[in-house]
Amino acid sequence: MEPLASKIRPKKLDEFIGQEHLVGPGQPLRIAIEEKHLFSFILWGPPGVGKTTLARMYAKSLNADYHELSAVSAGKDDIRQIILSGELLGPKILFLDEIHRFNKAQQDFLLPYVESGALTLIGATTENPSFEVIPALLSRCRVFVLNEFSDDDMKKIIKRTGVKMKKDACEWLVSMAGGDARQAIAMIENTKKLYGDLTIENLQNTLQSKFLRYDKKGDEHYNTISAFIKSMRASQPDAALYYLARMVEAGEDPKFIARRMVIFASEDIGMAQPTALVVANEVFKAVEVIGMPEAGINLAHGVVYLCKAPKDKSSYEAYNAALADAKQFGNLPIPMMIRNAPTKLMKNLGYGAGYERYPKEDLLPEKLKGKTYYVEKAKRKKEEE
Numbered sequence: 001m002e003p004l005a006s007k008i009r010p011k012k013l014d015e016f017i018g019q020e021h022l023v024g025p026g027q028p029l030r031i032a033i034e035e036k037h038l039f040s041f042i043l044w045g046p047p048g049v050g051k052t053t054l055a056r057m058y059a060k061s062l063n064a065d066y067h068e069l070s071a072v073s074a075g076k077d078d079i080r081q082i083i084l085s086g087e088l089l090g091p092k093i094l095f096l097d098e099i100h101r102f103n104k105a106q107q108d109f110l111l112p113y114v115e116s117g118a119l120t121l122i123g124a125t126t127e128n129p130s131f132e133v134i135p136a137l138l139s140r141c142r143v144f145v146l147n148e149f150s151d152d153d154m155k156k157i158i159k160r161t162g163v164k165m166k167k168d169a170c171e172w173l174v175s176m177a178g179g180d181a182r183q184a185i186a187m188i189e190n191t192k193k194l195y196g197d198l199t200i201e202n203l204q205n206t207l208q209s210k211f212l213r214y215d216k217k218g219d220e221h222y223n224t225i226s227a228f229i230k231s232m233r234a235s236q237p238d239a240a241l242y243y244l245a246r247m248v249e250a251g252e253d254p255k256f257i258a259r260r261m262v263i264f265a266s267e268d269i270g271m272a273q274p275t276a277l278v279v280a281n282e283v284f285k286a287v288e289v290i291g292m293p294e295a296g297i298n299l300a301h302g303v304v305y306l307c308k309a310p311k312d313k314s315s316y317e318a319y320n321a322a323l324a325d326a327k328q329f330g331n332l333p334i335p336m337m338i339r340n341a342p343t344k345l346m347k348n349l350g351y352g353a354g355y356e357r358y359p360k361e362d363l364l365p366e367k368l369k370g371k372t373y374y375v376e377k378a379k380r381k382k383e384e385e
Contacts, residue, residue, distance in 0.1 A: 004189040005182060008160050009053055016057070017160075018153040019050055019146055029054060029144060033061045038091050040114055042099065042123040042133065045146025048182030051124040055095040058122065064093040071101035076109050083118060091120050099123035100132035101253065107134045114140055127256065148179025157181045163188050165198035172200045176207070178222070221252070225260060232261075233268050237307040244303050248296050258284040261302055272312030272377065279305050318374035325368060332365035 010016045013023055013030060022029040031037070043051040052068075059066035067082045074096070082094060096102070102110070113119040114137065121141060125132060129143055149157065154174045165173075177184035187203060195202040224247055231239035247257060258280075265280035283302035287295040337359070341352035362369045
């Protein structure tokens with residue numbers, strides 16, 4: 001029996017819901033599909049937001065010789081087979097899902113085929129391609145960023161399934177799925193099979209059933225990484241190691257885990273122990289160089305270190321406060337004293353006038369003078385007492 005997600009998958013652009021910045025009137029992917037422009041690109045966004053659907057629409061518009069591979073299981077031989085396969089009736093397009101799972105050697109192997117035009121590549125990734133795709137390959141691809149579906153988009157997609165449910169169940173499902181249409185559709189399909197009626201209780205029971213346990217792109221993925229981060233934040237190495245082991249055993253991408261550790265080192269530990277960022281970065285490098293399963297030892301080492309380190313969010317909170325002002329006030333005039341003055345005209349206009357290497361004067365823009373963003377943890381604690 002055809003899966004529900006496949007049954008309701010849109011076949012034409014006008015049926016596609018969401019991603020208006022890419023497929024709305026006059027937007028880049030719509031133009032590429034309608035005008036039949038041939039080029040390689042990467043679709044970067046969270047799970048279940050239409051990456052595969054858009055790739056298929058694009059290939060269909062070009063009447064392409066279309067192939068799909070997952071980088072989790074595919075290798076050089078699979079690519080070689082596609083290159084050598086069949087008569088070339090139209091452009092040969094390879095859709096490579098989870099392209100971030102291809103290592104450097106595999107990406108190097110792919111590069112000359114993309115470079116020569118023997119293959120047009122459509123990569124799909126949930127991870128930042130700047131970190132995961134080699135520069136030579138990335139430079140030959142446009143990158144399109146997809147967003148999570150909005151609540152309204154999700155409700156439209158749920159309605160398209162044709163399965164009836166009460167408003168409260170629909171609201172719960174939208175909240176649970178977190179912008180992931182594939183997760184929502186899978187929940188609907190499995191709840192229908194298990195219980196018939198789509199009530200909140202039945203949906204919750206389905207979530208806990210064997211049908212959806214540890215979908216690495218779904219709810220359990222986010223629950224586990226959340227538990228992992230919160231255990232490190234609470235300085236509980238035993239709990240953090242357990243959630244680490246659970247993710248590794250489930251086949252989670254170790255670089256995904258290591259990246260979160262690098263973020264945690266600055267966000268939660270920060271100035272309390274600045275060397276935490278150094279350790280976290282070294283763990284990330286070890287994961288890249290050594291690989292699994294041995295890199296699990298490096299991950300465990302880093303996790304225990306981050307758990308035992310003192311915590312201080314002062315620099316993170318200061319950045320967020322400064323960011324809020326930057327967004328609110330825009331480009332406020334920078335004080336003349338600290339402006340760059342590379343030309344005589346600029347010097348005559350007062351750029352850099354009166355600059356001292358270690359000034360005591362407040363260097364913030366006039367509107368923000370006296371504003372304090374960064375408050376050391378000890379000082380803040382003293383003020384609160």
